[in-house]
Each structure stands twice: as structure tokens, then as C-alpha cells.
Amino acid sequence: MAGKTDEFKVIEVKRSVFDANDRQADELRDELRSRGLFLVNLMSSPGSGKTTTLRRTIERLRDEMSIAVLEADIDSDVDARTVAAAGVRAIQLHTGGMCHLDAGMTRQGLESLDTEGIDLAFLENVGNLVCPAEFDTGASRNAMILSVPEGDDKPLKYPLMFEVSDVVLINKIDVMPYFDFDMDACRTNILARNPEATIIPLCAKTGEGVDAWCQWLRDGVEAWRA
Amino acid sequence: MAGKTDEFKVIEVKRSVFDANDRQADELRDELRSRGLFLVNLMSSPGSGKTTTLRRTIERLRDEMSIAVLEADIDSDVDARTVAAAGVRAIQLHTGGMCHLDAGMTRQGLESLDTEGIDLAFLENVGNLVCPAEFDTGASRNAMILSVPEGDDKPLKYPLMFEVSDVVLINKIDVMPYFDFDMDACRTNILARNPEATIIPLCAKTGEGVDAWCQWLRDGVEAWRA
Numbered sequence: 001m002a003g004k005t006d007e008f009k010v011i012e013v014k015r016s017v018f019d020a021n022d023r024q025a026d027e028l029r030d031e032l033r034s035r036g037l038f039l040v041n042l043m044s045s046p047g048s049g050k051t052t053t054l055r056r057t058i059e060r061l062r063d064e065m066s067i068a069v070l071e072a073d074i075d076s077d078v079d080a081r082t083v084a085a086a087g088v089r090a091i092q093l094h095t096g097g098m099c100h101l102d103a104g105m106t107r108q109g110l111e112s113l114d115t116e117g118i119d120l121a122f123l124e125n126v127g128n129l130v131c132p133a134e135f136d137t138g139a140s141r142n143a144m145i146l147s148v149p150e151g152d153d154k155p156l157k158y159p160l161m162f163e164v165s166d167v168v169l170i171n172k173i174d175v176m177p178y179f180d181f182d183m184d185a186c187r188t189n190i191l192a193r194n195p196e197a198t199i200i201p202l203c204a205k206t207g208e209g210v211d212a213w214c215q216w217l218r219d220g221v222e223a224w225r226a
Numbered sequence: 227m228a229g230k231t232d233e234f235k236v237i238e239v240k241r242s243v244f245d246a247n248d249r250q251a252d253e254l255r256d257e258l259r260s261r262g263l264f265l266v267n268l269m270s271s272p273g274s275g276k277t278t279t280l281r282r283t284i285e286r287l288r289d290e291m292s293i294a295v296l297e298a299d300i301d302s303d304v305d306a307r308t309v310a311a312a313g314v315r316a317i318q319l320h321t322g323g324m325c326h327l328d329a330g331m332t333r334q335g336l337e338s339l340d341t342e343g344i345d346l347a348f349l350e351n352v353g354n355l356v357c358p359a360e361f362d363t364g365a366s367r368n369a370m371i372l373s374v375p376e377g378d379d380k381p382l383k384y385p386l387m388f389e390v391s392d393v394v395l396i397n398k399i400d401v402m403p404y405f406d407f408d409m410d411a412c413r414t415n416i417l418a419r420n421p422e423a424t425i426i427p428l429c430a431k432t433g434e435g436v437d438a439w440c441q442w443l444r445d446g447v448e449a450w451r452a
């Protein structure tokens with residue numbers, strides 16, 4: 001009984017937090033649109049390759065547009081240092097143990113970073129396939145990475161993450177021969193959750209497939225300003 | 227400002243939920259000890275190999291002891307079916323979108339499953355390196371899996387998970403040649419977070435290293451009854 005009461009309380013508070021967050025997210029998105037800043041919220045499990053993908057993306061696009069990165073992490077600053085070394089504006093957000101980013105944290109991050117003249121910004125969310133899907137960050141688009149070693153059944157087990165993602169990058173395709181990963185089954189599982197999802201298989205390490213992802217980003221930046 | 231107030235509210239509620247949960251977890255653990263039931267809470271990222279590791283473990287130990295499995299998942303019952311096929315008592319817990327298990331949910335699971343005569347039970351937690359670490363389930367011991375493709379830096383980025391785990395299984399060592407994974411660095415990173423952690427490299431797919439893990443479980447069952 002005590003357990004039930006606790007659960008109920010948590011859910012009530014979560015709902016009011018969600019509603020407040022959704023309003024803040026919509027406001028932030030409107031501002032980003034009026035400034036022509038295309039913000040991509042990048043989500044995945046720990047170790048799926050968010051940082052490597054960002055580094056590779058920055059290498060390809062930094063001569064065409066101005067890029068910035070907001071790195072969220074519970075505790076370390078490994079990723080911000082890595083990304084800053086690729087030559088773009090980067091900031092580390094420590095979530096203080098929080099398992100996700102919300103619109104308020106995203107706004108704080110953008111305000112701390114000078115975004116004047118920035119065309120494309122990435123928000124590298126906390127490595128987690130569950131909680132970040134529940135909180136709208138206010139980003140222009142949601143992107144997620146599923147890596148081959150995680151398995152093709154993940155859309156069945158973490159449905160919300162796939163539902164909210166506009167684009168799903170399937171990373172580490174170079175190791176497909178060493179894993180039981182069925183690309184067709186994976187596509188079917190993703191599209192069952194989200195028929196509108198764009199699916200891009202790639203390997204951030206070797207660069208294979210990164211062109212298609214960069215083109216998706218170029219189109220996104222363009223459309224965001226239109 | 228609004229954002230700040232919201233965050234503060236969440237944290238307050240979380241604290242009282244944590245306190246209530248800790249009490250329930252201690253009570254459950256005392257009961258498990260008096261019944262001689264050794265319950266292992268198994269945590270990891272999505273796709274690290276929890277289910278495959280459990281299947282392999284069950285194959286090795288089912289002739290020596292009575293085993294049961296509680297499978298937690300947000301939505302699917304893929305894992306419970308897989309584990310039941312290995313010939314042990316299994317139950318699926320749907321968390322209804324929750325990102326972790328707490329002591330109340332664990333107790334409900336144990337009550338739904340007939341645990342009479344069971345020596346060893348596993349709680350397969352939600353795939354998530356963040357939230358499950360914050361909630362004591364009442365299990366006898368915490369075990370976690372870090373798989374090679376996730377990278378050797380994960381103890382730096384998800385510190386609490388490594389701090390609360392009594393044993394860390396490093397899975398998928400068969401694919402070490404294809405990833406930049408430094409086993410010595412990984413050990414150092416884990417021990418910096420938790421000097422008491424037992425570290426067992428293994429490959430659930432091939433069975434390599436599974437003996438050491440099974441011995442850890444045998445010793446645990448024995449000590450729990452003493």
C-alpha cells in the first residue's frame with residue numbers, strides 16, 4: 001500500500017513537470033526558429049557512439065557552417081574536451097545525477113554558450129534510452145543512435161525513444177559480421193514504432209554512411225530557416 | 227526561475243521516495259536472508275547481454291540449484307519468453323514506462339512468482355546505466371554488465387552504477403579485436419569508483435569466463451545461508 005501511494009505521488013509530480021517542460025520546450029523551439037539556429041537533440045544508450053559520430057560530423061561540415069555542441073554528462077567532461085579538440089564551440093553540462101535533459105537545462109546551456117552566428121548545434125544527451133525520450137528539450141529535431149552490438153530488437157524494448165526520434169542512425173555497421181544483427185528486422189521494428197523515421201546505417205569510425213547523415217543535417221538547417 | 231522551482235520540487239519528492247524505498251529494500255533483504263533466497267539484481271545498458279548471460283548461467287547451474295528469473299521491461303515480454311525456454315521459473319514485470327525497479331516492484335514480482343524452494347533468483351533490471359543505480363531493489367547483491375563495444379571509459383561517465391555494483395561482468399570479450407577497448411584501463415576505471423568490486427571478463431555467447439561468474443554465484447548462495 002505504501003508503495004502504491006509513493007508511485008502515485010511520483011506520477012502526479014511527473015505530469016506537472018512534463019506539462020511545464022513542454023511549454024518551455026515550445027517557447028525555446030520558437031526562439032530557435034526565429035534565430036535560424038537548428039538544434040539537434042542526440043540520444044542513445046551509453047557507448048553507442050554519440051561523441052565519435054559528432055566528431056566525424058563536425059569534420060565533414062565545419063567548413064560549410066558554424067557548429068556548436070552542448071555535452072551533457074552526469075559527472076565527467078571527457079566528451080566536451082574531445083569535441084572541443086575537433087575545433088568547434090563546446091560546453092559541458094553536468095546534470096548532477098539527473099538521467100535526462102529538459103528544456104530549462106537546454107536553455108541554460110545555450111545561454112552559457114555564445115550561439116551568435118551558429119547555424120547548427122548539437123545537444124549530446126545523457127546516455128540513456130529511457131528517460132531522455134520523455135523530456136522535450138526544445139530542440140528542432142530529435143536524433144538517436146542505435147549501435148549494432150545493442151541488437152535489432154531494441155525498438156521493441158524501448159519504444160518511446162524510437163517514437164520520438166525523427167532520425168535513427170544505426171552505427172557500428174563495420175562490426176555486423178561479428179554480431180547477430182538483422183538490418184531488415186531492425187528497420188521493420190523501427191518503422192513499426194515510427195513510420196516517419198528516417199533510418200541511416202553508418203559507421204562513425206570509418207566514415208561509411210556519414211554522407212547521408214550530413215545531407216539530412218544540411219536539409220534540416222535549410223528547412224529550419226525557410 | 228520557473229525551471230528552478232520545478233527542479234527543486236522534483237528533488238524533494240525524489241528524496242522522500244528514496245528514503246521510503248530504502249526502508250522497504252532493507253525489509254525485503256532481511257526476509258530473503260531468513261528464507262535463504264539469494265537474489266541478484268542484474269543491471270546494464272540496453273544490449274549489453276543481460277538475457278544471454280542469464281541463459282548461459284542457467285544452463286550451467288540449473289542441475290545444481292533451483293533458479294528463478296524476474297524480467298523487467300518497459301513494454302515487451304521478449305526476455306521472459308527467452309528465459310522460460312531455458313527451463314526455469316520466469317515472470318515478466320512491465321514497469322509501465324518506469325526507467326528502473328524499486329523495492330516495492332521487486333516484492334510484487336517475487337510474490338507473483340512462486341519462490342518456494344528457490345535458491346537463486348535474478349532480477350533483470352531495465353536496460354539503463356543511470357536510474358536503476360539510484361534505487362535499492364532489496365536484492366542480496368548488485369551485479370552489472372559492461373560490454374566491450376560500450377567502451378572502457380563508462381565508469382567515468384556513469385559512476386554511481388559502478389559504485390553500487392558488487393560484481394562487474396565485462397561481456398563480449400570475443401569482439402575485443404574489433405574495438406578500441408583497453409581492459410587494464412577499464413579495470414583501473416572501475417576500481418577507482420569501487421575498490422571492492424569483483425571484475426569478471428567473459429563472453430556469454432561463447433561461454434568463456436562464465437565459470438568464474440558461476441563460482442561467484444555459488445559462493446554467494448552459500449554465504450547468504452550461513
